[in-house]
Amino acid sequence: MNRILVSIKRVVDYNVRIRVKPDGTGVITDGVKMSVNPFDEIALEEALRIKEKGLAEEIVAVSIGPADCQQQLRTALAMGADRAVHVQTDAVVEPGSAAKLMLKIVEREQPMLAILGKQAIDDDCNQTGQMLAALWGRPQATFASKVEISGDTAQVTREVDAGLEVLEVDLPAVITTDLRLNEPRYVKLPDIMKAKKKPLETIDPSALGVSTVERLKAVKFDPPSQRSKGVMVKDVGELFTALRGKGLV
Amino acid sequence: MSKILIVAEHQGGKLNAATAKCVHCASQIAGADIHVAVFASDPASVASDAARITGVSKVITVAHAAHANPMAATIAPQLAELAQGYSHVFGPSTTFGKDLMPRVAALLDAPQASDIMAVESATRFRRPIYAGNAIITVEVVAGTQLVATVRTASFDAAQSSTSAAAIESAHPSATLPQHTRFVSVSAARSDRPDMQTAKKVVSGGRALASADNFKILYQLADRMGAAVGASRAAVDAGYAPNDMQVGQTGKIIAPELYLAFGISGAIQHLTGIKDARTIVAVNKDPEAPIFEVADYGLVGDLFQIVPELDKLIASSN
Numbered sequence: 001m002n003r004i005l006v007s008i009k010r011v012v013d014y015n016v017r018i019r020v021k022p023d024g025t026g027v028i029t030d031g032v033k034m035s036v037n038p039f040d041e042i043a044l045e046e047a048l049r050i051k052e053k054g055l056a057e058e059i060v061a062v063s064i065g066p067a068d069c070q071q072q073l074r075t076a077l078a079m080g081a082d083r084a085v086h087v088q089t090d091a092v093v094e095p096g097s098a099a100k101l102m103l104k105i106v107e108r109e110q111p112m113l114a115i116l117g118k119q120a121i122d123d124d125c126n127q128t129g130q131m132l133a134a135l136w137g138r139p140q141a142t143f144a145s146k147v148e149i150s151g152d153t154a155q156v157t158r159e160v161d162a163g164l165e166v167l168e169v170d171l172p173a174v175i176t177t178d179l180r181l182n183e184p185r186y187v188k189l190p191d192i193m194k195a196k197k198k199p200l201e202t203i204d205p206s207a208l209g210v211s212t213v214e215r216l217k218a219v220k221f222d223p224p225s226q227r228s229k230g231v232m233v234k235d236v237g238e239l240f241t242a243l244r245g246k247g248l249v
Numbered sequence: 250m251s252k253i254l255i256v257a258e259h260q261g262g263k264l265n266a267a268t269a270k271c272v273h274c275a276s277q278i279a280g281a282d283i284h285v286a287v288f289a290s291d292p293a294s295v296a297s298d299a300a301r302i303t304g305v306s307k308v309i310t311v312a313h314a315a316h317a318n319p320m321a322a323t324i325a326p327q328l329a330e331l332a333q334g335y336s337h338v339f340g341p342s343t344t345f346g347k348d349l350m351p352r353v354a355a356l357l358d359a360p361q362a363s364d365i366m367a368v369e370s371a372t373r374f375r376r377p378i379y380a381g382n383a384i385i386t387v388e389v390v391a392g393t394q395l396v397a398t399v400r401t402a403s404f405d406a407a408q409s410s411t412s413a414a415a416i417e418s419a420h421p422s423a424t425l426p427q428h429t430r431f432v433s434v435s436a437a438r439s440d441r442p443d444m445q446t447a448k449k450v451v452s453g454g455r456a457l458a459s460a461d462n463f464k465i466l467y468q469l470a471d472r473m474g475a476a477v478g479a480s481r482a483a484v485d486a487g488y489a490p491n492d493m494q495v496g497q498t499g500k501i502i503a504p505e506l507y508l509a510f511g512i513s514g515a516i517q518h519l520t521g522i523k524d525a526r527t528i529v530a531v532n533k534d535p536e537a538p539i540f541e542v543a544d545y546g547l548v549g550d551l552f553q554i555v556p557e558l559d560k561l562i563a564s565s566n
Binding site: 012014017018020027094095096099118119121122123124125126127128129130131132133134135137138139140141142143145155158159160161162163164165166167168169170173178179180215216217218219220221222223224227229230231232233234235236237239240242243244246248249 | 260347356361363377384389393426436473491492498541549
């Protein structure tokens with residue numbers, strides 16, 4: 001079966017103002033709105049569009065994390081994923097471990113594509129997709145803004161510093177999504193009801209034989225240094241004089 | 250002792266400034282021995298540039314036709330082979346490095362620290378998370394090989410030196426995969442400075458309201474010798490190409506002067522400019538968050554202000 005695996009990470013909603021705990025042990029997440037990582041929503045939307053074109057038959061949403069991740073998996077099922085796999089752990093899972101866990105699911109599911117967000121908006125690591133591709137020994141097309149599947153290959157347009165790069169990759173492959181790949185659909189109420197009946201499987205990382213021991217440990221968290229507030233100028237002349245005084249224009 | 254391998258980024262036979270920034274970052278690790286690896290179809294000129302970066306003790310070249318257009322899938326197995334015996338493997342936090350380094354890390358079974366902005370020791374680094382709204386200090390378990398990308402906006406380029414390091418060619422035995430093929434790259438070629446190294450950047454937001462209106466910014470930028478950037482909103486709306494996007498998911502820059510026109514200042518944008526020395530914001534909305542970080546703020550209509558500023562600069566030159 002032509003299957004697509006999609007990553008779904010539970011993260012602090014992008015609209016939340018992030019605050020570091022006063023004791024420096026983390027950021028405040030108590031009572032904070034949690035959501036699907038926006039790049040993963042884009043990944044799921046792309047998988048849905050590929051399926052709607054008749055190029056894939058099943059979409060499996062995968063999440064790694066604590067019990068509450070099931071809320072985000074239910075959102076993914078409501079958006080249109082066919083089933084969900086939850087690798088349940090309370091441990092901090094670094095990208096290398098996440099990639100190893102994803103690989104186990106990939107080996108079991110044998111997808112034609114694994115589509116992941118290019119980064120999660122919490123740790124901003126931008127690693128898991130590339131690591132999964134390496135461990136799987138398959139192509140990677142990161143930061144995708146356009147995906148065209150034809151037969152056993154995909155042509156992927158990538159947003160790179162120089163502009164747009166196009167790669168052709170053999171399937172199966174890993175794709176990571178950039179912002180302009182698509183605009184994810186809104187979930188409708190009846191779909192939320194239907195999603196409750198879709199299969200959601202829970203797996204323990206140890207059952208997959210993967211250690212989640214951290215090798216890069218968090219020592220402390222600090223708020224960023226603030227820029228001091230500047231001055232308001234009243235017109236262009238004053239602005240020009242100020243910049244000229246600093247030798248900037 | 251730390252032995253650090255840095256992968257060079259280059260375009261058109263020229264070394265990218267990001268490489269010298271990685272060297273500067275690596276040189277902050279006490280007693281570091283720093284080598285640079287160049288993957289190219291013809292690495293000679295890039296290698297000789299890299300050999301003249303202060304702090305580099307050796308340049309290793311890997312010449313292969315497959316490296317004419319650098320691809321992570323092709324470079325990673327060879328870089329992983331070269332990386333044996335190094336305590337650290339660094340690359341720039343550009344799209345080139347972001348694409349490549351995790352693939353190398355996975356092949357080495359090494360953890361990766363992304364976007365390092367400060368070096369505290371050979372095992373301890375600081376990096377931004379949550380779009381720069383928090384800074385995390387991370388420590389790698391002693392004796393573990395570490396892969397990292399370097400947040401180039403946090404480091405000046407290491408100076409070039411009059412003496413050159415030795416250049417050696419290597420021939421890794423790793424087979425190159427055939428499953429990934431380069432098709433094309435469409436770069437908006439321009440004579441303007443590269444945004445990531447430009448001293449001045451003029452940037453526009455949604456308020457520009459059309460791609461055509463961006464012309465007034467191009468004109469001002471050309472007058473000032475500046476690069477041109479854009480907010481995500483402006484790029485999403487099609488007013489500017491993706492390679493102009495500044496911010497969390499675009500380019501992180503640290504120019505001496507950043508002029509933001511009609512950019513409200515979403516947190517994701519601000520994270521891309523917070524290392525700019527001087528920020529100027531022009532916006533109609535006096536409540537726009539960009540004014541919180543601006544050194545100089547001016548409330549007004551950019552369509553009047555940009556031409557006026559352009560005229561003032563023109564008449565004073």
